[in-house]
Amino acid sequence: MLAIIDYGVGNIFSLYSSFKFIGEDVVLTNDKKIIDSCSHIILPGVGAFADAKRKLDESGMADVVKEQVKTGKPLMGICLGMQMLFDKSLEYGEHAGLGLIGGSVMPISDVIPSDLKIPHIGWNSLEFTRESKLFKYINNGDHVYFVHSFYAADCAADTIAVSEYGAPLTAAVAKDNVYGCQFHPEKSGEVGLNILKAFCEL
């Protein structure tokens, strides 16, 4: 069973539904015992980094996620959930992340030409930078759906895909059993569902 970590952030209706749709048992929970009994963990997230991280800390879920990762369970952070995997974020001040993957979350505006719109919103293609089991059922160049104004930087060694938007923006990362998608697999049609399916098979 998959556990989607419930820490009071954002709308997970589609995320929950997408796992159901591909036939997975999924539960939205903040109960440590239930999370313990699950084989895979999803860390969702939308909104502002500082607010979400504070809720993750206060709910006790930050520690739970870190403990679970140590047991070797596959973890996937999605969108802001992926950004929280890193050491820190510079979104409106400097905030510590979970430190599961080395790197910092920075404003996209730092690296793209000023005539490009922010947020980076819409369908963009994935460019694989490394092989990953996450991409078992999809192809290099497939489109996925993004909505974000910040991106993960200084994480080249753990980056498995980028998307070109005036600069190569980190689209997906993997380090041992920790995975992250900047895009929304639950809003990326068939391609997104195939990524979730591959994750569930890890």
Added chain:
Amino acid sequence: MIAKRIIPCLDVKNGRVVKGVNFEGLSDVSSPVELADYYSRAGADELVFYDITASVEGRQIFTDILKEAASKIFIPLTVGGGISTLDDFERVLKCGADKVSVNSGAIKNPSIIGEAAKKYGDQCVVLSADIKRVDGKFKVFKNGGRVNTELDALEWIKFGVDSGAGEIVVNSIDTDGVKQGFDLEMLEAVCNIVSVPVIASGGADCIDDFTKLFKTLPGVDAGLAASIFHFGEVTIDELKRELNKNNINVRI
């Protein structure tokens, strides 16, 4: 780079899609969920559900439908129609909508744009404006394009973006239903003043209209249409193949 989006719009009244023809493999042409699923399979990049119901009962049916659609269709969903309060935002976002489009509701209560953007993020708030030329000036109309608000359209859109609207739908009343293509002049005027995505609506009649739209105005991010998809005049997959042939970046 970001692909240009093709967005079919479904007008829903009392739980049924208004008008339409039968597509192959679509058993119930009036079922919003079936039609949405059909469009999604054909390559739609996003779907708009537009609630044209007036009654409270109708609203409830609409959210049930939205929920059903969001549990089997995994592309971005935008909801519009009858949105005027934060409660309206909450009601549809809870059912799986990703973005909420405001029109007359924002004209009546302009602060809703900023309040919703603050609560749900800019990317969630779409400002949709029905615009018509009056004495050579672009004016905002309300109540389905029937009432002239006297608001200057460009000023209104600028205000909306400054308040936090993350996307603008420009619906030209002048070209809507005329079937001579999108209103390129109006769209260009809007693209020149905003830095958020601009969605063109009103006037699409054939594939060439979309090609011309994206070729002429690179600042336009998406094309929205209802009837040409709905009546089967253009299918989304053939449209995208044709755009791709013309070197317009689309998701295929």
